[in-house]
Amino acid sequence: MKKLYVKIDGIHCDNCINKITKNLIKIKNVENVKIIRNIAHIEYKGKLNKEEIIKTITDLDYITNEEYISDNLNDIDTKIKLYEFILIVICILGFAFLLKLIFKVNIFNIIPKIDSNITYLMLIVTGLFTSIHCISMCGAINLIAITGSNNKNKFINPLLYNLGRVISYTLIGGLVGLIGSVFKLNDTLNGIIIILSSIIMLLMGLNMLGITKIRLPKFIRFNVKFKNKSAFFIGLANGLMPCGPLQAMQLYALSTGNMLKGALSLFLFGIGTIPLMLSVGVIFNILKGKKKILLNKIASVLIVLLSIVMLNRGLLALGFNLDNFKSSNNEYSDYHKSTIVNDYQVISFDLSYNSYDDIILQKGIPARIIINANEKYLTGCNYQILMNDFNIEKNLEVGLNMIEFTPEEVGDYFYTCGMRMIKNKIKVIDNIEYFKGDE
Helix, strand or coil, rough: EEEEECEEEECCCCHHHHHHHHCCCCCCCCCEEEEEEEEEEEECCCCCHHHHHHHHHHCCCCCCCCEEEEEHHHHHHCCCHHHHHHHHHHHHHHHHHHHHHHHHHCCHHCCCCCCCCCCCHHHHHHHHHHHHHHHHHHHHHHHHHHHHCCCCCCCCHHHHHHHHHHHHEEEEEEHHHHHHHHHCCCCHHHHHHHHHHHHHHHHHHHHHHCCCCCCCCHHHHCCCCCCCHHHHHHHHHCCCCCCCCHHHHHHHHHHHHHHHHHHHHHHHHHHHHHEEEHHHHHHHHHHHHHHHHHHHHHHHHHHHHHHHHHHHHHHHHHCCEEEEEECCCCCCCEEEEEEEEEEEEEEECCCCCCCCCEEEEEEEEEEEEEEEEECCCCCCCEEEEEEEHHEEEEEEECCCCCCEEECCCCEEEEEECCCCCCEEEEECCCCHHHHHHHC
């Protein structure tokens, strides 16, 4: 039995593998086909028509050519080129930097503040607005879902995926509204879930880029044997993602204390996210050839980057601050120093979209941190402040907000938003006068 190895670009999931395998096995003299990652291992007898192999694969909207075919597996390079990876990372980070530079905001943190006063119409608007965040966090999974079947209709899979998402959101909203505070996850469990999700996302991204060979379990690889309904079930699973806007909406559903209201709130939010998510899915399905491969590479790199961000969020939830492992250079010129007023050390600053202030406090003196929250800058991401080291959880309102505590130990601490997407530092020292010369 002879063997031939064929590299195939554009494979996203097991359904892609099944579709290609089914068509390759029909070629004359082909006895067996096994696809590992993006390489087809073809066993055959007699002669094999390479042009027919290429045509079969390209007719399915995947990419291969004569240079991708060899009888020696070691001659085939399946990894993304280093320069491609670096270029994609630079483009993604550059795009994010330009948005922040021009609009002074981080679009991934623009989450409208959701409270008991929000109307049902605003829930839809909130979903529409935060679907920008959904594209960044779930866009790559969206692409996996919509390309996961043999359905030739370019609109069916995106519709099924989004239908699954909305149903999942609605069911979770109803459960949260019914169960109430019992359903709320503590920091430890929440952190573990986020870390596990980040590891799965990282492995998924590295596998898609051809960097690793780890084969994930079938349920993680979305190997769902429901033919054209695969996208629907991936959409159902998407409702369990540890997503910032979705968690904010789940907290809102929790506050309703009512199953129907909780379900309705998440349903309307999900409806609002559909237009942008559906459009991206349809556009990706319409793309062919190299354009589709390029978009898949971008999505894969984005998964890797976001998995690292998510891992940091999970570690913060468990109380681990990666910054504490960095060497200290004693440079705190950008930190906000406290001023003693009536036996309190006071720090005041204005709330911004993307961060709080890094601050320096003196040990043993009661501290008052006053945050001026302008309605324009108060969002569903930054409105909740967590200072776990000082047992403080504070929800900011429009106007002046005061946080009081006494730092008892010298050290480096941090505080975050409720979603752990914003993180700033608190430096506690023995004598604040040491830094007066820096002001």
